């Protein structure tokens with residue numbers, strides 16, 4: 337029996353799969369994400385200015401070329417009037433973007449509430465909110481209702497723009513309900529879903545009140561993708577343990593229907609970063625920065641001001657480093673770009689004050705008349721200023737407590753072609769699995785270890801720096817955002833094609849008259865029977881119940897089969913074999929009757 341035997345590891349995208357080719361064919365792709373790659377500012381009743389929004393998903397998808405792609409998403413702004421909505425729709429159309437208009441109340445309950453106060457912390461191992469955190473955005477149920485309504489609003493926009501054959505790629509934890517809405521509308525839509533955050537261990541995930549509904553909805557997609565194998569594995573075990581479904585190396589199976597699950601690590605458009613450094617604007621920034629920080633080593637942090645990024649831990653480790661290495665005071669500066677994010681969520685407001693307090697204390701403690709050790713900026717930078725910073729700094733410090741991937745670490749490496757600076761990287765970022773070879777990996781909770789790594793990075797020989805950089809540079813420049821998107825979409829096309837073939841291969845119904853005639857003529861018969869749902873009564877595996885074990889305890893031999901089965905077993909010309917993935921003990925429990933007549 338193999339009911340609970342360990343499964344082989346999940347596969348990645350199949351090697352040698354047919355590239356139905358985004359390059360040649362220009363397949364239409366509808367990218368559906370909470371956020372459009374632009375944010376909109378109103379300049380008049382029917383005037384809008386559009387700006388690229390910050391964030392990893394946006395950066396990655398900007399790197400995807402040669403696809404006939406359109407984006408569907410929220411422009412990050414409330415537009416209550418029709419004139420404004422029409423004008424914004426027109427302006428966005430030029431950027432191949434289609435807006436979903438969400439009103440303030442929905443944004444509050446869906447985005448600030450369910451997405452960023454519940455799913456985001458849970459998926460990053462920070463747990464569900466306590467009562468006081470929930471109270472600020474009303475209760476769990478109303479937030480979940482708003483979440484489903486918002487997902488339906490995204491689905492409605494997809495329906496309006498969908499053409500047969502389009503690939504629909506849903507992104508992230510904001511849209512876990514979307515695959516279900518889409519498939520219920522049209523089962524033939526090709527639907528992929530990709531999660532940009534970690535998927536936590538099923539032990540964490542199972543605390544979520546709406547755990548089953550969300551899993552079942554995601555499973556409606558044809559292909560489900562994650563940044564790492566660990567996240568994919570966690571997802572599959574959540575499905576087996578919570579829903580009682582079967583996990584296979586290919587994905588999750590539910591009554592013969594396979595949802596393919598695999599790892600697709602994202603990348604960046606490294607050429608875009610390299611090219612940016614050749615532009616005058618970036619060169620000017622580089623020169624200014626070199627002058628400003630002459631004679632000092634510069635360490636860089638670039639993060640959204642989010643609790644998952646471990647900014648307090650980073651700053652405390654830097655403080656410890658200065659405390660233990662006073663000779664470095666005035667010779668090193670930590671430049672922390674803390675991009676404001678989700679500022680309507682109280683937890684983020686608290687974090688801002690906390691970080692300001694620590695920075696103030698450390699600058700007060702170690703600052704001199706000429707310099708302070710930490711330059712902390714609560715703002716975002718334009719692209720060229722950011723590339724210049726990446727290029728001139730000596731060390732990048734990424735201390736995420738959990739992070740789906742972390743593209744900042746990739747971007748830093750891409751811009752360090754000449755300087756070959758050191759990357760200190762949290763082992764809890766997805767990027768640790770791809771850049772671990774060249775980075776100094778740290779546990780961000782271990783302040784002493786991070787402080788020691790800062791010293792190691794600042795004093796590293798140029799030989800070691802170059803060697804480490806070479807590894808990571810090779811990875812970042814060959815595993816690009818474009819490859820990531822192409823691989824996902826090709827895999828989705830192949831998954832759908834294979835599922836179609838499987839459906840066609842379903843054997844025809846048994847010709848019962850012939851079968852009965854031949855059965856009666858034969859003298860020595862072998863009958864191989866399935867067990868679960870063949871001999872047993874179907875068991876409802878709702879989210880209310882536990883996983884496989886509880887389900888198996890409830891299995892019962894189907895009452896209509898007791899008599900026929902007994903007759904078959906008593907017949908000397910017939911051998912009956914029951915094949916099952918369940919434990920022997922489960923079979924012993926369910927069919928003791930038969931055990932007395934035959935070997936199993």
Ligand SMILES: O=P(O)(O)OC[C@H]1O[C@H](O[C@H]2O[C@H](CO)[C@@H](O)[C@H](O)[C@H]2O)[C@H](O)[C@@H](O)[C@@H]1O
Nearest residue numbers: 371391392393508532533602739740741742743
């Ligand atoms: O849209 P926001 O609420 O302002 O947040 C910005 C984005 O944050 C998250 O990014 C994740 O995606 C990155 C790319 O895959 C990944 O490197 C990073 O580790 C993740 O945190 C979020 O998942 C996006 O949807 C947001 O747009």
Ligand SMILES: O=c1ccn([C@@H]2O[C@H](COP(=O)(O)OP(=O)(O)O)[C@@H](O)[C@H]2O)c(=O)[nH]1
Nearest residue numbers: 390391392393395640675716717742743744
């Ligand atoms: O001032 C800034 C700072 C950062 N970023 C971008 O924000 C993204 C951050 O992505 P990451 O995966 O590191 O984390 P996320 O913010 O998505 O959690 C990177 O692509 C950065 O280039 C930006 O556009 N402007």
